[in-house]
Amino acid sequence: MPRRLLCLHGHFYQPPRENPWIDEIEVQDSADPFHDWNERIATECYGPNAAARIKDGAGRIVDIVSGYRHLSFNFGPTLLAWLERHRPDVYGRVLEADAWSLERTGHGNALAQAYHHAILPLCSPRDRRTEIRWGLADFQRRFHRAPEGFWLPETAADSPTLAALAAEGIRFTLLSPYQVRRIRLDEGDWRDATEARFDPSRPYRVRAGDRELAVFFYDGHIARDLAFGQALSTPEALLSRLEDGYDDTRGHDEILTVAIDGETLGHHKKGADEVLAAALRRLAAKGEPRIVNLGQALELVPVRWEAEIAEGSSWSCAHGLERWRSDCGCNAGGEPAWNQAWRAPLRSALDGLRDRCAALYERASAGLLADPWRARDRYVELVLDPERRDVERFFRVEAARPLAREERVRALRLLEMERQALRMYTSCGWFFSELSGLETVQVLKYAARAIQLAREAAGEDLEPEFAEALGRAPSNVPALRDGRRVYEQLVRPSVASLERVAAHLAIAGLVQPLPDSGRLFCYRYRVRGRRVGRAGAATLALGRLELESLATGERLDALVCVMHFGAADFRCGVEPWPGEAAQAAVEEALFARGEAASLPELLRAVDRAFGGRDYTLRDLFLDERRRVAEILLADSMRRYEYDFTRIFEDNRRLMEFLRELDSPVPGPLRAAADVSLSRRLSSLTRRIGAGEVALRDGEPELRGTVELARRLGVGLHLDPVRRQVLEVVEARMADVAAGRGAAARAAELVEVLSLASRLGLTLDLWAAQNRLWDWAGANGAALDRDSLAALGRELWFDEETLLARAGYAPLAPEAIA
Structure with a gap:
């Protein structure tokens, strides 16, 4: 058959x-x-x-x-x-x-x-x-x-x-x-x-x-x-x-x-x-x-x-x-009237850039790489190793001769330029409806990085011709007009130098201290001789920062200075490191008068030492920018929460009375109750997770807070609470799986999950379920039958299946009866 x-x-x-x-x-x-x-x-x-x-x-x-x-x-x-x-x-x-x-x-x-x-x-x-x-x-x-x-x-x-x-x-x-x-x-x-x-x-x-x-x-x-x-x-x-x-x-x-x-x-x-x-x-x-x-x-x-x-x-x-080279009608998303006439000019612009990069690569790598295109094919070995541990071995095979450090940096810049030129052909750049969409902007960022590397490796500026070619790609968004405007507004501001990475490190390190050495993104860094203190009305940090790109090997040795004047007002300067004596002189000029220094005096001293561009909070990369903003907002938010809590407590009886009369509670009072009760829940779950409050002691207050919110018709912000409870669940499950007081931790976990259910918290139990299932198959019998069954019920397992996986025999009918 x-x-x-x-x-x-x-x-x-x-x-x-x-x-x-x-x-x-x-x-x-x-x-x-x-x-x-x-x-x-x-x-x-x-x-x-x-x-x-x-x-x-x-x-x-x-x-x-x-x-x-x-x-x-x-x-x-x-x-x-x-x-x-x-x-x-x-x-x-x-x-x-x-x-x-x-x-x-x-x-x-x-x-x-x-x-x-x-x-x-x-x-x-x-x-x-x-x-x-x-x-x-x-x-x-x-x-x-x-x-x-x-x-x-x-x-x-x-x-x-x-x-x-x-x-x-x-x-x-x-x-x-x-x-x-x-x-x-x-x-x-x-x-x-x-x-x-x-x-x-x-x-x-x-x-x-x-x-x-x-x-x-x-x-x-x-x-x-x-x-x-x-x-x-x-x-x-x-x-x-x-x-x-x-x-x-x-x-x-x-x-x-x-x-x-x-x-x-x-x-x-x-x-x-x-x-x-x-x-x-x-x-x-x-x-x-x-x-x-x-x-x-x-x-x-x-x-x-x-x-x-x-x-x-x-x-x-x-x-x-x-779909990847013309306005054929295939698209995804966007407005009905939009067209994709931009596709052909975009591909033409990228093809032109690719060919110019290829010619530059061959010309500039002559004498550096024995076979430039074989080296590019093998460069993936370094791409697949983010720490670039095999650079020495790579150059032993691919270099035309022993290379000085500066020559290696140049060769790596050229290879990185070619990697970016490959990246800019990711198919999603043409798949959707609009030139300024997320995916197309992404491929243009790869193009911008290739252009930057071409400039740094060979001193050639490929951007004017590329931008001109992009100008022939029409955008469906009137304010953007064409590809050149898209590139100028949505791509060029993203271009970053080693100096900007250094400024990022310096500003972020002032808000939340960083280790003196380590890795950030695809860079290694080391901070030496860092000093932080008050200078007049500002917080001031000064130090030597050594930075190395893992991708290209290029290095920056810089003196960096950050001033924080309060809130989101930062100013950072980056200059080539002038030597220990000169650094000591700058430090003396900036910190000599301490809190007695006047702001104009401080700014003049900084301007004398750091004459280049100023970096601000906007120069941080996006995730860090938001994290710093959250830290800076935290004090203000705590003050607002205190004010809201006082307003709520002063008016709680009035709100309950209004609800008894079936009268609406004014919006400002509802907002105060929302903030106050949500904060109370979050604080209590955090303390339970930290072991500061026993679950059984904290449960009445948790349930009482939820019930009070229901009576007052208040919506609670439960996301922080949900995250905290889930952290407790996963921590307890990790303890069970590791055998750290498995029986006691399992009992606590059952209580936490049961309480979450009673509070109406919907938890993502995927990771905890996986861990219990894997652990039960390996050594689940380390937990007694009843404890494992109770934990399995709360994690939505069929009890008998879980018990069988752990090696427990089925109960006899008379035992079940």
């Missing part, structure tokens, strides 16, 4: 969002309440699929499984780098899933991907090769094996791109059924296959020049129903829709391949991660169709048919590749 095979593929990807001057993602308000979109989608999708819940009819957890074990998947390399740093729990489960599948089937679930998610058919041949090689190097570093398959960004393909994959040893890729032009069996006659009129349930051989590779084509109808229809609404709906993908009349082994954006599973469709996990569980129990990855499928089913692809095609543009 012909076999039925099933491969579900998830393309997990987020565009790189890092500020190119600090290589960190700054806060994105549109992702609220999360810091940024990576963090939000990791919480809604990447994490849940790593630990998907399987639930019973009552909504209780009966199992936690890794969806990645049964998915074919690719993760964008830049997303994996972010997960490695910020969500190592999820990152570890992704790697584990590939290793698990490799051990059991001989083929890993993971596919490689082009590094920066550029549209490869639109890249120059040299850039296409580098994008592929960087993607392969990233994959090998993370998964410790060579990839068999490769995901093409947006499945954008043409013959040169497929040939480039085959040349690097890739065996197969995955495309849309609408990317096929014609097919044939062995060397038989060609058949028309346009509009997906062919059998997608088998692998095909595709020739690309003198090379070939296997291609799987996913089922377009089912993929569309998963992404945009109701196929992921329930496990039953998913299984039914997958069943429709098979056809008994085909008479051959069928490989049903379905590919979707991985973010569909939990981010775009809430709960889809659980639907998928439940459906896969049922399929595994049934045994058919057999769940496989594409490497398995290629081993099980011989490739006898050949396909010819539609040149320059993709899965997300009906017009081929036009």
Whole structure:
């Protein structure tokens, strides 16, 4: 009997969002309440699929499984780098899933991907090769094996791109059924296959020049129903829709391949991660169709048919590749009347900048790098090592000769310039509706960083010509007018120098002291001879700051001075370090009179020593700017809270009387009650978490405060309370898992969770549930049966399942009775 095979593929990807001057993602308000979109989608999708819940009819957890074990998947390399740093729990489960599948089937679930998610058919041949090689190097570093398959960004393909994959040893890729032009069996006659009129349930051989590779084509109808229809609404709906993908009349082994954006599973469709996990569980129990990855499928089913692809095609543009180079009508978001006439001029401007950078790179690296383009292909080794530990080894291989330090810095600047030139082709820059959108501004920031590095490495200014070319890209926003205005207003202010990073450190360090040495963003720093004191009406800090870029090796040795005049009024100066004697003289001039110094006198002394530009709070990078603002606001907010509390206490009886009469409470009094009662709740939960107040002692006041707010018709700000309670939950759960007074901590945890429920606090228990489930499987019997059952109930587990996982035998019927 012909076999039925099933491969579900998830393309997990987020565009790189890092500020190119600090290589960190700054806060994105549109992702609220999360810091940024990576963090939000990791919480809604990447994490849940790593630990998907399987639930019973009552909504209780009966199992936690890794969806990645049964998915074919690719993760964008830049997303994996972010997960490695910020969500190592999820990152570890992704790697584990590939290793698990490799051990059991001989083929890993993971596919490689082009590094920066550029549209490869639109890249120059040299850039296409580098994008592929960087993607392969990233994959090998993370998964410790060579990839068999490769995901093409947006499945954008043409013959040169497929040939480039085959040349690097890739065996197969995955495309849309609408990317096929014609097919044939062995060397038989060609058949028309346009509009997906062919059998997608088998692998095909595709020739690309003198090379070939296997291609799987996913089922377009089912993929569309998963992404945009109701196929992921329930496990039953998913299984039914997958069943429709098979056809008994085909008479051959069928490989049903379905590919979707991985973010569909939990981010775009809430709960889809659980639907998928439940459906896969049922399929595994049934045994058919057999769940496989594409490497398995290629081993099980011989490739006898050949396909010819539609040149320059993709899965997300009906017009081929036009979404990334013309006003084809494909877009996302924006206003109905907007157009994308900006796409072609933007690509033209970036192509021109890329070519000028390439020429400069070749010319300026002559005598520094033995083979500049081989060095660029291998530069990924340093990119993948944020601490740049292998710089010495890199230059031993790639340098044309032993290089002096200044020459190394120049070579690294040139290589970084080329990295930014690759980054600026991230496909999302063209995907959406408007030139001034978040994603397009991001690629322009990479362009600005490349321009800055070209200027620093070779003294060439590429910006005027680039800005002029951008002026031909029309914006849909009248106030911005065109790409040149977008660049000037939304990109150029972001350009940062080493001096600005130094000012950032100095100002932030005055508000909240920093260690004397360490790492900040992609820089190492050391502070020497720092002195802080009062000078007249200002707080003054002076010191020597040594700063080194991890990316380029460039250094700054500076004397920095910060004056704080109160509130948000800062002034910072940065000058080359003048030597110890000169620093001592400046220090004497600034601090000599202490609090007796007059403000004009102080300012004149600072102006004499620091004649360059002034840096202010606005020059801090965004996250630190907001953190400093919060610190500066804290004292004012405490005073306001005290005033509100006094107003509330003075008028509490009046408010209760008005409520008894069913009369409205004036807005100012409601605001005072809101602030006062919210503050009371937050303070008490903080003290309980710190162990200053026992939970049983604090519960009456907590419940009384919530009840009082209800009686007065006051809305409470519960987010700070929720965060504090969740911190307590996770801390207690960590103690249980670590065996630190497990029984007592478990009992406290049950009390905390029960109280949270009574207070109406909705908590995100995902991390605590994962920890309990993992711990129960390893040594759950270290906790007595009743304690484990009680804790499991509060964390929404099915008790018997959790107890069985911990090794407890089921209770006899008479014991239950």
